[in-house]
Amino acid sequence: xxxxxxxxxxxxxRRGQEARLRCSPMKGHSHVYWYRQLPEEGLKxxxxxxxxxxxxxxxxxxxxxxxxxxxxxPSILRxxxxxxxxxxAYFCASSPRLDxxxxxxxxxxxxxx
Amino acid sequence: GQQVMQxxxxxxxxxxxxxxxxxxxxxxxxxxxxxxxxxxxxxxFLIQLVKSGEVKKQKRxxxxxxxxxxxxSLHITATQTTDVGTYFCAGIMEGSNYKLTFGxxxxxxxxx
Numbered sequence: 190x191x192x193x194x195x196x197x198x199x200x201x202x203r204r205g206q207e208a209r210l211r212c213s214p215m216k217g218h219s220h221v222y223w224y225r226q227l228p229e230e231g232l233k234x235x236x237x238x239x240x241x242x243x244x245x246x247x248x249x250x251x252x253x254x255x256x257x258x259x260x261x262x263p264s265i266l267r268x269x270x271x272x273x274x275x276x277x278a279y280f281c282a283s284s285p286r287l288d289x290x291x292x293x294x295x296x297x298x299x300x301x302x
Numbered sequence: 303g304q305q306v307m308q309x310x311x312x313x314x315x316x317x318x319x320x321x322x323x324x325x326x327x328x329x330x331x332x333x334x335x336x337x338x339x340x341x342x343x344x345x346x347f348l349i350q351l352v353k354s355g356e357v358k359k360q361k362r363x364x365x366x367x368x369x370x371x372x373x374x375s376l377h378i379t380a381t382q383t384t385d386v387g388t389y390f391c392a393g394i395m396e397g398s399n400y401k402l403t404f405g406x407x408x409x410x411x412x413x414x
Binding site for chain 1: 333394404
């Protein structure tokens with residue numbers, strides 16, 4: 190059973206461009222979570238999704254950030270008009286049900302020039 | 303807002319010494335989880351504690367959950383170089399059943 194997949198692993202964007210981060214959860218997992226990690230910081234919750242539904246996006250900035258988890262295909266975290274402060278590692282995690290351990294992907298390291 | 307504080311931020315030990323990291327929440331937790339992240343890696347789940355006063359052991363690692371379900375600790379006996387990494391606690395607040403609030407982590411380095 191493959192683990193959580195994320196791509197790309199590294200992404201470089203210039204200010205004002207768009208960043209698209211992809212996450213394929215583990216097989217059989219319908220719960221997906223996105224976290225952001227700044228250097229030497231803990232992970233900060235951004236958004237929780239189930240298939241085709243955003244359940245909780247309370248940790249996600251209201252502007253420029255959006256997330257989806259379509260019926261087919263990976264979950265996407267989209268950042269429009271990136272700024273330098275968006276540079277961070279973005280981790281996706283999945284779980285088979287609520288209140289269960291979350292399995293993390295390898296992360297996407299976003300650098301905004 | 304709801305916070306999980308973790309100390310110390312850094313800990314450097316000689317191989318063979320013990321290590322402890324402490325986690326304290328501003329609110330009562332329904333459960334607490336511990337993760338390990340190697341440099342450049344991703345968080346890897348270690349354990350979940352649910353019950354008040356619970357103690358769990360994994361080889362040289364001992365995890366405790368406080369009686370009030372607001373604090374937790376991870377103790378490593380006789381550290382090895384393979385223990386190097388950042389250890390995070392992450393709590394799920396009462397009333398939620400999925401939102402993990404992470405501490406800032408303790409970076410452990412081990413001198414061989």
